[in-house]
Amino acid sequence: MGNHIKKELILEGLDCANCATKIESQVVLIEGVASAYMNFITKTxxxxxxxxxxxxxxxxxTKAIINKLEPHVNVSDKSISKIEKKVLLLMGLSCGNCASKIERELNNISGVKSVVVDFATKKLVIEANSSYELVRIxxxxxxxxxxxEPDVKIIDKENTVEGHEKKKVIKEQGNSIELTMLIIGSILFTIALVYKFSFKVEVLLYTIxxxxxxxxxxLKAGRNILRGQIFDENFLMGIATFGAFAIGEFPEGVAVMLFYRVGEFFQNLAVNRSRKSIAALMDIRPDxxxxKIDDNIKKVSPEEVKVGDIIIVKPGEKIPLDGTVVxxxxxVDASALTGESIPREVEIGNQVLSGSxxxxxxxxxxxxxxxxxxTVSKILDLVENANSRKAPTENFITKFARYYTPAVVAIAALLAVIPPLFINGATFSQWLYRALVFLVISCPCALVVSIPLGFFGGVGGASRSGVLVKGSNYLEALNNVETVVFxxxxxxxxxxxxxxxxxxxxEVDQSTLLEYAAFAExxxxxxxxxxxxxxxxxxxNRDLIESYEEISGHGIKVEVKGKEILAGNTKLMQKEQITFNESEEVGTIVHIAVNRSYLGYIVISDEVKEDSVRAIKLLKNLGIKKIVMLTGDRKSVGEKVAKQLDLDEVYADLLPHEKVERLELLDNEKTAKGKLxxxxDGINDAPVLxxxxxxxxxxGLGSDAAIEAADVVIMTDEPSKIYTGIKIAKRxxxxxxxxxxFSLGVKLIFLVLGALGYATMWEAVFADVGVTIIAVLNAMRAMKIE
Incomplete structure (x- = not known):
């Protein structure tokens, strides 16, 4: 590849697909340009x-060509983004409910384009329309x-990694004073429970x-009440245990608080463990x-390396940047990128991917x-930001949690006040206790913590299998696939x-016909x-080419040394009114005509991938209703491949816009909930994607256009990875x-038992903290690759 470099420009205001094609065909003719691709969808x-x-x-x-064809279009470097983005780390964020509150309130700040708090990675992503607004936001x-969350430390993510020598690993250490107080409190509680003291001494021991x-x-509950944040777990635990003390249930009040704190400790442990497991899953970032500088070797951060630099990779090291072996x-083991378990051999001239x-x-x-x-940077960015596109289930749980807690608190208040007024023999202390049990159960932590972790683990697990999913919304959508179009x-x-x-x-010979075709192509x-x-x-010798025109869906017209050469399919011959011979041979036929005279054709054949047969079989076993193939190739070629693979339908001889039209017809055939x-390949198919x-x-790894246009990127050329992606989505x-x-079921059972007086606060705390721990540990299974 030599000194080849890639450059991307954004063409803002480009609204003409035909002009996009013209821009592409003219830019590729500029001396020094090896290739050019205009993605009309992303305007890139x-x-x-x-x-x-x-x-x-x-x-x-390039800019002169664009200004000539489309004077109103604004050309800018892709690296200069109009949207300003900041990523912050919220160290110490251990409350899923609080994460939802932070996200909700931050989205209400004026000037905010979007705010996402990812509880799984403790990341806060803020987007604004300008850098000036971003500073204020x-x-x-x-x-x-x-x-x-007063105890949360807010850290700029850019400051956490500054090269391999300055790389800092931020560790959240437990507060030793807090742990000591917890141990002393536990000892005093045990003494008061085991030994018989006078009432006053018991009360004193339980209170301390x-x-x-x-x-x-x-303290947290008090601070939050002053700030108007009433309905959180601190307030609920405070009210419930205060209430227990008020009705003389001292041991239970202390035990509930102790159980809650110990459960909270194990919950944080489980959440942190799952975060570390996900981080380890994506540990592909080179340090x-x-x-190589002259005869010396300098160890630097990958960010400092420029295009064209020569780097040396020793055995056992990660390849830090994409490049060509010289x-x-x-x-090379690329399993962390592509999910392929077998290493592949590389030699001089081969491309290698960073992260291998x-x-x-x-x-x-x-x-x-x-x-x-x-490659490694794009994969990490896609996986880390996948949770910014939340699945419908996540959005539902966030909304549910917002109303669930206040509703349960209101029911608890009614439970404490109404029954004593209307039921004979019912005492206020009896029904207050039941109301307090209600309060302990009402925290929705099990849901707001485990659901995002589950989706994040699923996205991470899929990426390790060679399936990059751009958001948990797409991962969830893969569950409802009815039609697959290839x-x-x-x-x-x-x-x-x-x-x-x-x-x-x-009279023309084969070598001359091939030469004409080569000039055209x-x-x-x-x-x-x-x-x-x-x-x-x-x-x-491209200097001999006097004019060049690519006719979309037909072929190419060029002028070489005064001769007009036409090379393309039957549609081109018909369009140009050239009399030609039809061929029944299986393969792609390129017809050649020079100066309006038909000279013959070239047959080009392609092979079906070995993995394709297996992929179609696996998809049918999953219950996919319809598998279709769209191709611009001839009907005979399309039908041969469709028969070989046992496809349900095939549509051939399609122009790019006809593929979109056919896709829309297929889309109308599926059910309302079904997905198509x-x-x-992500390049020529951007509009259909x-x-x-x-x-x-x-x-997709070889194609920037693929990563931009697609919602899911298969990092190998194996169609069977689609089956893998759907299986991971379903799991x-x-x-x-x-x-x-499980979370709602257990809570509902304990809410009923609590209201009827069968559940104590001990069981209530299990219904809160215990359920959360179990749910988090279960969520961790999503990241395992089967």
Missing amino acids: LSMEIIDKDKLDDILKQ IEEANVIIKRI SYLLVGGKVL YANV EGSSM INKNGLIVIEVTKEFGES DKTGTLTKGVFKVTEIKTIG SYSNHPIAISILKAYEKEI VFVG ARADIGIAMG TKKIVWQNII
């Missing part, structure tokens, strides 16, 4: 530039966070024990890079992407085309064009709903 122009020294001149020419956010054990809870050979592990040999790599644009080339077939026959008409990056150029095996998935309910890009949903049913 991606260019591969041969020589970085000519970058400024190429960008100037962060100041207001600090005040709100400190009001809701209660204050030592629950002092922190009472350093060995940069020296040496080795076996070099197994045995020393390799020298020329860097092709900066760290921010590298593109053919590069998705179900290998996309490795080979010229298998050259058929000439008249010299600017195209399509697999068919590449196969023709490979078969030609000679250098193309489109699987393509964007139109589907869930767009899945195959082999995650099962675990999430286990937690919802």
